[in-house]
Amino acid sequence: GAGVSQSPSNKVTEKGKDVELRCDPISGHTALYWYRQSLGQGLEFLIYFQGNSAPDKSGLPSDRFSAERTGGSVSTLTIQRTQQEDSAVYLCASSPAGANVLTFGAGSRLTVL
Amino acid sequence: KQEVTQIPAALSVPEGENLVLNCSFTDSAIYNLQWFRQDPGKGLTSLLLIQSSQREQTSGRLNASLDKSSGRSTLYIAASQPGDSATYLCAVHNFNKFYFGSGTKLNVKP
Numbered sequence: 001g002a003g004v005s006q007s008p009s010n011k012v013t014e015k016g017k018d019v020e021l022r023c024d025p026i027s028g029h030t031a032l033y034w035y036r037q038s039l040g041q042g043l044e045f046l047i048y049f050q051g052n053s054a055p056d057k058s059g060l061p062s063d064r065f066s067a068e069r070t071g072g073s074v075s076t077l078t079i080q081r082t083q084q085e086d087s088a089v090y091l092c093a094s095s096p097a098g099a100n101v102l103t104f105g106a107g108s109r110l111t112v113l
Numbered sequence: 114k115q116e117v118t119q120i121p122a123a124l125s126v127p128e129g130e131n132l133v134l135n136c137s138f139t140d141s142a143i144y145n146l147q148w149f150r151q152d153p154g155k156g157l158t159s160l161l162l163i164q165s166s167q168r169e170q171t172s173g174r175l176n177a178s179l180d181k182s183s184g185r186s187t188l189y190i191a192a193s194q195p196g197d198s199a200t201y202l203c204a205v206h207n208f209n210k211f212y213f214g215s216g217t218k219l220n221v222k223p
Contacts, residue, residue: 042213104157
């Protein structure tokens with residue numbers, strides 16, 4: 001597509017429920033990143049996918065967080081047993097191979113009650 | 114680990130003023146540096162990208178400079194306008210990760 005697409009744009013859930021956030025990167029972009037931005041805070045790296053290589057999961061805050069990228073394109077970030085501290089905007093970005101230039105989606109705002 | 118700092122955290126200026134936003138980083142072994150703009154409730158929009166071999170980049174009223182050896186970058190905005198009001202973030206890229214500063218929130222008063 002023309003840009004990075006994220007869904008849902010807003011998600012309100014109850015504590016303890018699982019949520020899935022979706023990212024559809026720009027067609028042909030081999031790198032895909034997930035970041036988290038808490039209210040008034042900077043961006044926190046979560047996970048990085050590059051082509052068919054093993055993902056860099058070093059930023060995932062706990063084992064409740066996981067992500068996958070199917071067919072080198074769409075990615076899903078899953079948060080199990082959500083906690084109130086998971087409330088944040090989750091941003092996805094993609095980059096073409098070798099360019100190291102990020103293009104961001106509009107984000108998914110997650111609110112855990 | 115790379116640490117990125119942006120000063121000031123917030124800035125309020127009258128319309129028409131020229132201004133400078135600062136970004137500093139601790140590890141000079143970067144591939145590039147990117148400046149972004151973030152409007153409230155929105156994602157990040159890329160403004161300028163400076164490769165590690167470059168000293169500056171210009172786009173319209175924006176000019177970004179890079180001094181790798183001292184770990185600094187500046188974003189210069191000329192003749193500021195109310196529409197420039199947003200949060201500006203810098204990100205440095207090394208070792209397949211982008212490290213972000215916490216941003217400078219700019220308010221340009223009409």
